[in-house]
Every structure is written in structure tokens, then in C-alpha cells.
Amino acid sequence: MDFTEVYRQTGNLVYFSPGAHFILNAAEDTLVVRRTDTLQVTRTWSIGPPSETVVITSHSKSHGTATSNSQWISQAGWSCDSEYILAASSRRGVVHVFKLRDEDWNARIETGAEGLVKAEWAPDGRHILCFSEWGLRVTIWSLLTASATYIQFPIHPDRGYAFRADARYFVLAERHKSKDTMGIYDTSSNYRLVRHFPSPTTNLSSLALSPSGNYLAVWESILEYKLHILSLAGDVQGTFTPTPDPGFGIRHAAWHPTGMFIAVGGWDDKIHILDSLTWSAASTLELSSRIPNGVVLWREPADWLESTQGRGFISYERLRGPQSVSICRVDLTKPNQRSGAVQLEWNKTGTLLLVRFENVPTLVHIYDFPTPSEPFVPRLRCVLQHQKPVLSARWNPVRKGNLAICCGTQSVYTWSDEWEGEGGEEEDMAECIGVPTNMKYETRDIRWAPDGKGLALMDKDTFCCAFEVEDDVIS
Known part of the structure; x- marks a missing residue:
């Protein structure tokens, strides 16, 4: 896996384009678009104070007072065909729209006195949904007709x-x-x-x-x-x-x-x-504290980051046979208890289910599900155990058995069932991969590229990308 340099970002607003050719990120009030093959900057836009020309505007007028970071971008995203990009500033109640292949084209939506909580693209890539404050309404703006449809409450x-x-x-x-x-x-x-x-x-x-x-x-x-x-x-x-x-x-x-x-x-x-x-x-x-026989427990090696200086690839410890893990039992009669399923996510084919329980924050459970032609008997396949609580775990959007995990450390963790064993059969593999950088870096969130060949790794104020290394074909 190859890693890029570390770049600045705010709000974890880092997104690959639907075709995976570009990557978008927000840095305060600026949008930056880079090519994924070279990471060279292709476009930048800055959302400054409102100008005199308004392409799309609400009937009501904004009356807020700007604060020091009121200009910052709070939501960003690609249209489905990668032609348009939106950048919303919730505090100002403004949504800017830019066109990737025409740097001079832009539109602006002013939500007005009802405020703005969230803005995102509709699936067609030509309408934008804007949710107002206090649950007043959702407004669907059309880029084609510069008109709006309102739905109440x-x-x-x-x-x-x-x-x-x-x-x-x-x-x-x-x-x-x-x-x-x-x-x-x-x-x-x-x-x-x-x-x-x-x-x-x-x-x-x-x-x-x-x-x-x-x-x-x-x-x-x-x-x-x-x-x-x-x-x-x-x-x-x-x-x-x-x-x-x-x-x-x-x-x-x-x-x-x-x-x-x-x-x-x-x-x-x-x-x-x-x-x-x-x-x-x-x-x-x-959830059980006992991992039964036949289920693999993958355990993160102790102090592997220090021994590899954050630049190595090292396998999890693979433990077979009955194992036990500690579970923090909670009293549900008391408020604010950490328990239950904090994440449920199927893989692309529905043959695997990822579960994270909040009272065992360092564990990731993966369950096997039978195909329609097999008896319906789901079973626990493996458990991945880490030194620190898991912050994010995401399935590859293309490959059926490829998982990426982060725990707020200078690393990313992967699990895959696509490795080829010595006998030619597929087998599981779990690896700890250090992020090679000289600065302090804590991977807090991860996001796959749509083609499943790359990852965006996000720290609080920075991000980098990791891409698979393709083997050279010798003719």
C-alpha cells in the first residue's frame, strides 16, 4: 500500500469523486480538488462573503451576524456524475455550487431566516436538498430551472x-x-x-x-x-x-x-x-465473552508501532481454539450507558455482517451468512481485537471481503478473505499498516474510493490517501 503526503482539511470533508478520478477536500472556507493519480491540485474555490449576483435565492433574507469561522464549509459533496460540487456553510445559511469543468460557472442558494442544518445532493445530481432549522421544511432546489419545491415539517x-x-x-x-x-x-x-x-x-x-x-x-x-x-x-x-x-x-x-x-x-x-x-x-x-472453537481471534500485536517506527506491515496474532475477551457489563437502569450495537454493516454481497458493540469498543465481530442455497445458520467467523477503541470500520464498496479499520493511531488495519493459501484455497488475512509520516498522525476516520482501490485517512485537521500497489506484469 502506497501513501501520499499529508494535506490539510477541516470537518473531515474529504470525498473521492464517483468515478474515483478526483478527490475533494475542504480547508476552512476553501474547496480543493486534486487528481487521484498525481494528487496535483486541479481546482480551488473560496466561498467568501455574498456577492451582488445571486443565481438562486430564497424569498426570505438572512439576518445573521458573521463570526470568526462562520465562513467555513460545513458540508461538501460531488454530484453523481462528478460535474458539480456543492459547498455549504450552515452558519451563514448559504450553499455554493461549482462546476468542475468550468471554473467561472457558479451558483448560490441563500436559505434565509429559516436557517440551514444540512445540504446534500439528490441522486440525480441536479437537485439539492436543504434542511432548515427547527424541522420547519426541506427545500429541493433545481439547478436546471432555478426553482424550489418545499416540503413542510x-x-x-x-x-x-x-x-x-x-x-x-x-x-x-x-x-x-x-x-x-x-x-x-x-x-x-x-x-x-x-x-x-x-x-x-x-x-x-x-x-x-x-x-x-x-x-x-x-x-x-x-x-x-x-x-x-x-x-x-x-x-x-x-x-x-x-x-x-x-x-x-x-x-x-x-x-x-x-x-x-x-x-x-x-x-x-x-x-x-x-x-x-x-x-x-x-x-x-x-455478544459473548467466550469465543468458541473454530472462530479465529485476530489480536493486534503489542507495541508493533514502536518496533516498526510506524512504517511497517505486520500481521495480527492469529489465535485459534476457545478464547475469552473481557466485556464491560453495564447497568441499563442508569443513564448514559455504553452498550449495544454501535454499528451494523453488510458487505457488498451480503455474505458477511460487521458488528461493533459499544461495551467492547476494541473489538470488531464478523459474522458469516449462508447463500440462498444453503441452510440459514449464521455463525461468528472471526473477531478482531485492538489495543485502542475502534473509531471507524468500513467495507470495501467493490470487493466482497475487504475491510478497513482505524483506531485513532498512526495506522490503518485491514482484514480480507481473498488471500490465496499454500494449497490455492482462499484464506483470511489481517494486517496492521503504519502510516509513514514524520509528524504526529492519528487516523480517526476512513473513506473508500468508489473503485475500492484507495482510502482517504483522516486525522482531526489533516488527511492522506493510501492506494493499493499493483504488481507489475512481466511479459
């Missing part, structure tokens, strides 16, 4: 909406007259309302749309462990509550890539796998 700007996989429909959780409701909007008809129906939730926490777009999962807040499965017509297909009721709600739910299952995790260290036929638990995975 969204519940959550971060986890209360979804687009269907084909981007045809936009699903939004709303609150009208103190009741949870769901709105279905047709994106091909300027976000025209198609259906509006009440949600069975009393205090909706989040939602997740199935990959097929046929089903919508909605669940209650922390006080109630209840998940409902709805059709897009609003009919309740099923409701799940475990027995006995753990007393706390759901933390995460993740659809299987086929839509045949949904994994549900709460605060009780159990993962329930619901099937799409009965919407009941077909299997339950539970």
Missing part, C-alpha cells in the same frame, strides 16, 4: 428520509399535528406528493428503505423496542418486538443487500435477523 434531517434505489421516489418522515406521518414524493414530477399516510410510530427514531424499494422499516425512539415494516402504500406488513422486551429501543437496523433480511440491534447486545416472510427473528446473534 421533516422530523430528522439526518436519518428521517431515503431515496428508492432507482431514485424514482423520495420517502420523508414528517410530523403533522404532533403525529408521525410518511410522505412519498415522485422525483420525476418535481417531487410531487404521491401518497401521505400515518406512521404506526408514536415517536419515530429513524427509517430504512429496503434495497428493492418494496418495504420501509421504521422504528421507535430509545424508550420502546419496536420496529414496523410498511409497504410504500402505507400498509403495515409486520411488527417486531423481542421477547422479553429489553426495555430500551433500537440503535441500528440494516437491510441485507437482497432485501430478504434486516438486521436489528438495540442496547441489549443482541442482533436479531428478521426474514421477509414472517418479519420475525430467523436468527439471533448475541
Whole structure:
């Protein structure tokens, strides 16, 4: 793995373009675009004070007072075709839009008195969603017509909406007259309302749309462990509550890539796998201090960073046979307890499920899932144990069994099931990889390139990239 130099960034706003040819980052009030093959700067833009010319503007006027860092970029992102880039400044309530191949073209959206919490691209790359403060409305701005569509009273700007996989429909959780409701909007008809129906939730926490777009999962807040499965017509297909009721709600739910299952995790260290036929638990995975025989425990070697001076590649210690790990048991009757599934994530093919439990922060659990032709018996495949708590773990978006992990150290950790053993069979491999830099560097977050061949590694105020080394072909 080859590493680049370290570059400055703010807000962890570092993104590869959809084609993986460019990488974008924000540094205070400046956007920088680099080529991924050379890391040479291709474009830079600075979002200064508003100018006299406004391409897109809201009817209301901003009246805020600028602070020292009010100009800083709070959100950034690529359009789906890499043609446009947005840079939002939430404190100023302004979204700037730039065109990669035309440095002189730009647009600006002023959200006005309702403020701005979040701005992001719609899947078509020609509309921008702007969520206002206090849940007042979400505004969909069109770059093609310079017009806006308003939808009132969204519940959550971060986890209360979804687009269907084909981007045809936009699903939004709303609150009208103190009741949870769901709105279905047709994106091909300027976000025209198609259906509006009440949600069975009393205090909706989040939602997740199935990959097929046929089903919508909605669940209650922390006080109630209840998940409902709805059709897009609003009919309740099923409701799940475990027995006995753990007393706390759901933390995460993740659809299987086929839509045949949904994994549900709460605060009780159990993962329930619901099937799409009965919407009941077909299997339950539970955190245990005992790692059974046949499951590999990969343990990070002690002091390996010091011995390699942060510039080496070293394998995890591979421990077989029954092993034990320490679990911090918590009292759920007390507030602010660290427990439950903090992350649930399927790999690309749905054959592996990654789980991180908050009361064992140094561990990553990987579960094996059978193919449709095999008996449905999920099992724990391996556990990766680290010296420090895991901060981020992400599957490769292209390869089925390739995982990257970071723990706030000068390193990145990888696990893969694609290594070829001595007998020609595939086997697992886990490695600790130091980030070669002379400065203090703590990898706090990671982000894959869309082609799965590179990583962006982010510290608090800096980032670097790591790319796979391709073997030379000798003819």
C-alpha cells in the first residue's frame, strides 16, 4: 500500500469523486480538488462573503451576524456524475455550487431566516436538498430551472428520509399535528406528493428503505423496542418486538443487500435477523465473552508501532481454539450507558455482517451468512481485537471481503478473505499498516474510493490517501 503526503482539511470533508478520478477536500472556507493519480491540485474555490449576483435565492433574507469561522464549509459533496460540487456553510445559511469543468460557472442558494442544518445532493445530481432549522421544511432546489419545491415539517434531517434505489421516489418522515406521518414524493414530477399516510410510530427514531424499494422499516425512539415494516402504500406488513422486551429501543437496523433480511440491534447486545416472510427473528446473534472453537481471534500485536517506527506491515496474532475477551457489563437502569450495537454493516454481497458493540469498543465481530442455497445458520467467523477503541470500520464498496479499520493511531488495519493459501484455497488475512509520516498522525476516520482501490485517512485537521500497489506484469 502506497501513501501520499499529508494535506490539510477541516470537518473531515474529504470525498473521492464517483468515478474515483478526483478527490475533494475542504480547508476552512476553501474547496480543493486534486487528481487521484498525481494528487496535483486541479481546482480551488473560496466561498467568501455574498456577492451582488445571486443565481438562486430564497424569498426570505438572512439576518445573521458573521463570526470568526462562520465562513467555513460545513458540508461538501460531488454530484453523481462528478460535474458539480456543492459547498455549504450552515452558519451563514448559504450553499455554493461549482462546476468542475468550468471554473467561472457558479451558483448560490441563500436559505434565509429559516436557517440551514444540512445540504446534500439528490441522486440525480441536479437537485439539492436543504434542511432548515427547527424541522420547519426541506427545500429541493433545481439547478436546471432555478426553482424550489418545499416540503413542510421533516422530523430528522439526518436519518428521517431515503431515496428508492432507482431514485424514482423520495420517502420523508414528517410530523403533522404532533403525529408521525410518511410522505412519498415522485422525483420525476418535481417531487410531487404521491401518497401521505400515518406512521404506526408514536415517536419515530429513524427509517430504512429496503434495497428493492418494496418495504420501509421504521422504528421507535430509545424508550420502546419496536420496529414496523410498511409497504410504500402505507400498509403495515409486520411488527417486531423481542421477547422479553429489553426495555430500551433500537440503535441500528440494516437491510441485507437482497432485501430478504434486516438486521436489528438495540442496547441489549443482541442482533436479531428478521426474514421477509414472517418479519420475525430467523436468527439471533448475541455478544459473548467466550469465543468458541473454530472462530479465529485476530489480536493486534503489542507495541508493533514502536518496533516498526510506524512504517511497517505486520500481521495480527492469529489465535485459534476457545478464547475469552473481557466485556464491560453495564447497568441499563442508569443513564448514559455504553452498550449495544454501535454499528451494523453488510458487505457488498451480503455474505458477511460487521458488528461493533459499544461495551467492547476494541473489538470488531464478523459474522458469516449462508447463500440462498444453503441452510440459514449464521455463525461468528472471526473477531478482531485492538489495543485502542475502534473509531471507524468500513467495507470495501467493490470487493466482497475487504475491510478497513482505524483506531485513532498512526495506522490503518485491514482484514480480507481473498488471500490465496499454500494449497490455492482462499484464506483470511489481517494486517496492521503504519502510516509513514514524520509528524504526529492519528487516523480517526476512513473513506473508500468508489473503485475500492484507495482510502482517504483522516486525522482531526489533516488527511492522506493510501492506494493499493499493483504488481507489475512481466511479459
